[in-house]
Every structure is written in structure tokens, then in C-alpha cells.
Amino acid sequence: MFKDFQLIGEHPASIQVKDYIKRLILKGALQAGQKLPSTRELGGLLNVSRNTVIAAYADLEADGFVYVLKGKGSYVAALSGSVSQAAPSWQMDWTARLNGHARMAEQLDLMKHGIRADRGTISFTSIAPDEKLFDLDNVKRAFLDRMSVEGNVLLNYGYAKGYKPLMDYLLRYMDHKGVDLQGKDILITNGFTEGFDLVLSALSRPGGTVICENPTHHTALKNLKLHGFNITGIAMEQGGINLRKLEEALEQRAYDCGYFVPSYHNPTGMVMSPEKRLALMKLMKRYQVPIIEDGFNEELRYSGSHVSPLIAAAGPGNHVIYIGSFSKVLFPGLRVGWVLADRKLIYYLESIKRARTIHTSTLDQSILYQYLVNGNLEKYLKKAKTEYKRKYEWTLQCCEEHIPYTRLTGDGGLHLFVTFPDDFDSRELLEACQKQGVIFTPGDIFFTDGRGRNTMRIGFSRVSDEDIGRGIRIIGETAKQMIGSVGNGNGQHEDE
Ligand SMILES: Cc1ncc(COP(=O)(O)O)c(C=O)c1O
Numbered sequence: 001m002f003k004d005f006q007l008i009g010e011h012p013a014s015i016q017v018k019d020y021i022k023r024l025i026l027k028g029a030l031q032a033g034q035k036l037p038s039t040r041e042l043g044g045l046l047n048v049s050r051n052t053v054i055a056a057y058a059d060l061e062a063d064g065f066v067y068v069l070k071g072k073g074s075y076v077a078a079l080s081g082s083v084s085q086a087a088p089s090w091q092m093d094w095t096a097r098l099n100g101h102a103r104m105a106e107q108l109d110l111m112k113h114g115i116r117a118d119r120g121t122i123s124f125t126s127i128a129p130d131e132k133l134f135d136l137d138n139v140k141r142a143f144l145d146r147m148s149v150e151g152n153v154l155l156n157y158g159y160a161k162g163y164k165p166l167m168d169y170l171l172r173y174m175d176h177k178g179v180d181l182q183g184k185d186i187l188i189t190n191g192f193t194e195g196f197d198l199v200l201s202a203l204s205r206p207g208g209t210v211i212c213e214n215p216t217h218h219t220a221l222k223n224l225k226l227h228g229f230n231i232t233g234i235a236m237e238q239g240g241i242n243l244r245k246l247e248e249a250l251e252q253r254a255y256d257c258g259y260f261v262p263s264y265h266n267p268t269g270m271v272m273s274p275e276k277r278l279a280l281m282k283l284m285k286r287y288q289v290p291i292i293e294d295g296f297n298e299e300l301r302y303s304g305s306h307v308s309p310l311i312a313a314a315g316p317g318n319h320v321i322y323i324g325s326f327s328k329v330l331f332p333g334l335r336v337g338w339v340l341a342d343r344k345l346i347y348y349l350e351s352i353k354r355a356r357t358i359h360t361s362t363l364d365q366s367i368l369y370q371y372l373v374n375g376n377l378e379k380y381l382k383k384a385k386t387e388y389k390r391k392y393e394w395t396l397q398c399c400e401e402h403i404p405y406t407r408l409t410g411d412g413g414l415h416l417f418v419t420f421p422d423d424f425d426s427r428e429l430l431e432a433c434q435k436q437g438v439i440f441t442p443g444d445i446f447f448t449d450g451r452g453r454n455t456m457r458i459g460f461s462r463v464s465d466e467d468i469g470r471g472i473r474i475i476g477e478t479a480k481q482m483i484g485s486v487g488n489g490n491g492q493h494e495d496e
Helices: 013-026 039-046 050-062 100-107 136-154 164-176 191-203 218-226 243-252 274-286 343-357 362-373 376-402 426-435 465-483
Strands: 066-069 073-076 184-189 209-214 230-237 257-260 291-294 320-325 337-342 407-409 415-419 455-459 492-494
Touching (some): 013 050, 039 050, 050 066, 100 218, 136 376, 164 184, 164 320, 164 337, 184 191, 184 343, 191 218, 191 291, 191 320, 209 218, 209 243, 218 230, 230 243, 337 343, 362 376, 376 407, 376 465, 426 465
Parallel strands (some): 209 230, 209 257, 291 320, 407 492
Antiparallel strands (some): 066 073, 184 337, 320 337, 407 415, 415 455
């Protein structure tokens, strides 16, 4: 006995010894009434100091695992609360008990069923920010600043609606985007994804219907499916959604809601033109369909003029639910997003949120708040946008030079979207490229109707310049071999 003990990491040694002895007692290796080795002896056996064992024994005694007989030593206590030996153990088949929701969530889980990257692979699959750009010192300062002001409060329970200073900051932020805040309210969520899930929870019903861009954000599609929505996807064209097709679809049936990503749409990277925004708003009003607007990427504009979010165009109207997130602009590890919408709707969403998660981490919210209020967003954005713009232009140049596309889209953000000729199979291309150490996201996962086999998304934010050049050349050459063409791409880059 005592031979398998090993000190690990920085965890205090006395706690490790205490946990080790406790485990031996709970597993029955040390029996009630058994005398424990003296502190000096155990120290020698475990290769720790005698003081470490003295502290461990004291803690074991305080927790009721050990009792001391004066002048005799420490003994294992009888565990009155332990039922582990008496209770019958059995194995059950959990998979047989799972409901359809759990099964569907697993089936749609791309982290489990998607492409795996071997070490050294050039991966264009991510559209997360480049962590090398993070201004850590300012984040640390924000944390310490806020902790020194109200650390005790931050570590206790907070409020379902959110951390008040952050809510107020974000309301002002949306006001500056031209949003009419009259009659509206805000709810802080764990990123866009939870906000979307909460909204869908409030709006879903058996046979629910949603209309959206096709292709669109994969996680949004996943959540819509998990909420049982029937999804109608409307094709994209230059400048955003095809309005004629949208109108045809709206004419045919009623929809519970529409989901749109007007700026730097994922995956096409398109920015919906102001004309289309206006026409979309008119159509949705005519057919009385509320809009869920995904504003995740708005700030990552490298060129062209500012375009207002749909909720700003709605004026005092209450039919747009705006979901914001700094996940691409700042730090996705701080799981903070927000829903800005009609006050009455937020009132109900707040209750759903409280029932589900109580509230978003106040620590995350307060760090973000202090970071923002210290004026860091503007400084960071300037730096990040310069770097992303440079990478965007380099990726664009590489794609134009090497990839035989029929359409290349992406007006900003962290990715480009490539369309090949109709009969091209990007899954086959992926397989061939993977063997050469390059991967990307096959576009079909973004489609609502199983199409898009001839498309792919190239995320460039976390790939080095050199790898962008090398990776895209490999993709391009492989694609050309598959197509049997030798020339450069003859398609057009849809730049607005
Ligand atoms: C379209 C879209 N919306 C929102 C998000 C951000 O989600 P979250 O805020 O939950 O990280 C992403 C991230 O990739 C996205 O692509």
C-alpha cells in the first residue's frame, strides 16, 4: 500500500495526501478502526515532509474520516454515511433512454462528426479571432480594475437580465448605431448562440416555420432544427438575399420568424445592400413576419460605407429582435452576447433565461464592461481590422490566383466563400487536400436544402500568411486537376 501515490502539479501537497488517504478509506483499502502509519512513517513512504502529513491528518480528522487516540495515533473512522459498499451496482443502457432531442444534437454535432485536423495541417476551418492579436494587458487591467471596485459582489449571484453597467453600456452602444430604444429592452446572454436559443424557445411551436438565407450560419440551422422549425432557405445573390424568391416564399405560406445575417454573412461574407435591407423590411412587414437579426460581425468592415443594422431601420417598430455578440470582434471566451428587442418580449426571455442558467457569468460581463468603458474596443478594433484586412486581401489575392472558382464572395469579416462549377464536389476536394495537409469547411453544411456540394468556406483569421499562400495553392491545384482545367479561375469576385 501507499506505493501508487504521486505528487502532481501545483496543488498543495497536504491536500493531495489528504485526498489520497480519503480515497483509500472510501474504497475500503483502509478499514474502520485500522491504525494509520505515524506521520513520520507516512511522510517517508509518500516522499513528502512530516508537516505535510500532519496537516493532511488534521484535515482528515476535521472531515470525520480519521479519529485520534491521544498518545496512540490516528485511526480510520467508521463511515456511517457511506453506502457505496452496501448498495447494489448496475449498468444501464443510457443510449436506449435518450430522447430524439439528444440524438439529433449528437447527429448535428460537427465537433464530433466533422473533419479532423492532424498536427501540422493547414486549417481554413476556423473563423475564430486570432488570439495573437488579443491585448491581454488591457483585459488584465479591466479584470483588476473591476475586482477592486466590487469583487465581492461580482462573485455572488447576479441578475438574469444581466450586469447593469454592461446593459447600460450596450444600450448606449446600440443607440449610437441609430437604434430607437423606445419600448425596447436588453437581455445579456452567453453569446449569440444562447440568445438565439432563448428566442427560439419563446417562439417555437409544433410545426413552426422559419425563413432565412440559404446558405446560412450552421449553428443557427442546428438550433432551428433542434427546436423543430421547418426551415425555408432563400438563395443568395450579389448584394444578399434574392428578394424575388423571398417574396415568392412569403406568398406561399405563413412564417413564425425570419433569421437574417445582414452584415458579413456566414458563410458567404456578403453585406446586404441598403436597398435590399429596405426591401426586405418592407416585405417582412407586408407579410407580418418578425425578424431575428444576427449582428455578430458588423464591426469587421474593411472597406465600403457603414450600413445600419435592420433594427435601426425599423425605427420605433418592435418587429426586429437584434442579437449581438463580440465573439468575432473581441474575445469569444468571454461568453457575452445580448438580445435587444421589444420590452415585453425581453420580459419573457428573462424568465426563460433565469429558469435555464440563472444568469450569464457576472465576472465575464464585468470584465467586458470595464474593458469597453476603458476605451479599449476602439483601439483594439483599429489594430485587429488592419491585420484582418491585410490577411483578407492576401487570401483574396491567393484565391484569385489559384482557385478555379465560378464565384468568390466575402466583403469583410474573417472568411471567404468559394463556389465551383455545379457538378464539382468540394467533399472530394477536401479529401484530396486533407491528404496533402490542408483542410477547409465544405459548404454543404451551411445549406438548408442539402445543396452546396460545390461550395467551400475559407476561414483565414488564424492561418499564417505563409500557410495561406501554400494552402490555397494546394486547394487550387487540386481543384484544377479535378476540373481538368489548367487556367486560372474565370469567375468574378463579388466585391461591393
Ligand atoms: C453568423 C454568426 N452569428 C454569431 C456568431 C457568434 O456566436 P457566439 O456569440 O455564440 O460565439 C457566429 C460565430 O461564428 C456566427 O458565424
